[in-house]
Amino acid sequence: MSDQAGEKTEKATERKKAEARRKGQVASSREVSVAVSLAATVAAGTFLGVYAFGLLIVMMRQWLAASATMSVNESTLPTLAAHAGRDLLIIAVPFGLILLAFGVGSQILQTGWVWSTEKLQWDPARISPIAGFKRLFSLRALVELPKSLFKIAVVGMVVYWNLKDEIITLPLMAQMEPQAALLQAGRLAWGLTLWITGAFAALAAADYAFQRWQFHKDLRMTPHEVKQEHRESEGDPLIRSRIRTLQRERARRRMMQEVPKADVVITNPTHLAVALKYDGARMAAPMVVAKGAGFIAERIREIAAEHMVPIIENKPLAHSLHRMVDLGREIPTELYQAAAEILAMVIRAKGRV
Numbered sequence: 001m002s003d004q005a006g007e008k009t010e011k012a013t014e015r016k017k018a019e020a021r022r023k024g025q026v027a028s029s030r031e032v033s034v035a036v037s038l039a040a041t042v043a044a045g046t047f048l049g050v051y052a053f054g055l056l057i058v059m060m061r062q063w064l065a066a067s068a069t070m071s072v073n074e075s076t077l078p079t080l081a082a083h084a085g086r087d088l089l090i091i092a093v094p095f096g097l098i099l100l101a102f103g104v105g106s107q108i109l110q111t112g113w114v115w116s117t118e119k120l121q122w123d124p125a126r127i128s129p130i131a132g133f134k135r136l137f138s139l140r141a142l143v144e145l146p147k148s149l150f151k152i153a154v155v156g157m158v159v160y161w162n163l164k165d166e167i168i169t170l171p172l173m174a175q176m177e178p179q180a181a182l183l184q185a186g187r188l189a190w191g192l193t194l195w196i197t198g199a200f201a202a203l204a205a206a207d208y209a210f211q212r213w214q215f216h217k218d219l220r221m222t223p224h225e226v227k228q229e230h231r232e233s234e235g236d237p238l239i240r241s242r243i244r245t246l247q248r249e250r251a252r253r254r255m256m257q258e259v260p261k262a263d264v265v266i267t268n269p270t271h272l273a274v275a276l277k278y279d280g281a282r283m284a285a286p287m288v289v290a291k292g293a294g295f296i297a298e299r300i301r302e303i304a305a306e307h308m309v310p311i312i313e314n315k316p317l318a319h320s321l322h323r324m325v326d327l328g329r330e331i332p333t334e335l336y337q338a339a340a341e342i343l344a345m346v347i348r349a350k351g352r353v
Helices: 014-022 030-069 077-111 129-136 139-163 171-175 178-218 223-234 237-261 295-306 315-324 333-349
Strands: 264-267 272-277 287-293 311-313
Touching: 030 077, 030 178, 139 178, 237 272, 237 287, 237 295, 264 295, 264 315, 264 333, 272 295, 272 315, 272 333, 287 295, 287 315, 295 311, 311 333, 315 333
Parallel strands: 264 311
Antiparallel strands: 264 272, 272 287
């Protein structure tokens, strides 16, 4: 085997891709999910922000009023906690549903619908120290480190540029009215979210391109694997040849069984033989029921002689029938006259007229 046989230089076949997909191995980026989740947060804030903010203001007023009229102790704390949890769920559930829909949608958008239990099965390689060591120093792992550092740097820069002019006013928020404090906090959080979403969207696009490239690179095959798969898909060449030989032999036997039913065999006279059958009640034109050259032609003539089927020599017609008409097909119109003359002669010889 050549030196190149062990190198993965060939693109993955469709069968290899389908097998990987069945195992749940698809090209996807976690950064896309993060970016989409942030985008979902922006979308949820756009459509539900006013509703959630107004509801939160009402809840805060109710909590402050309740704390002024109700003493907080061991007996009232569970009730207050239950009411607070219920109120927060009213706000959080719509946001959660939007985030869930966007998260699932981002994964389906990347990979399509993939359902596999392969990842849930026990695999000793997952806890193998050697395999873990290889993963630790793989190209994918080396890319993850700068990517994580880049994300931290992006978040840090965005926070800095958005809050550098607000640092002085942040301590004053504690002295603001609750509504004003919430408005200020919401404005800052909204600005941070928009900037971070844009940065993560750019990172997600680059990471998704890398993940697709890495995925297809990992799926590459050696020339030997491609040949082996082709052999498994198509079958061993010797076996396929044997099957074709058996199929030809069966077809030949079936064809020879039709020769005794023919009305005439036309020859050239030794190399070619074509058997014709005509039934005016069921056929629009004579049909070729057997044909062949060399040994097969000789065998057709022998069977025709054994069963008293007339054998007529007509070189041009024999050549035309053998070349133009497939087995089991009616002859074309341009051969009608020549075939009709021979069939008429055969019929007269048999005394049918």
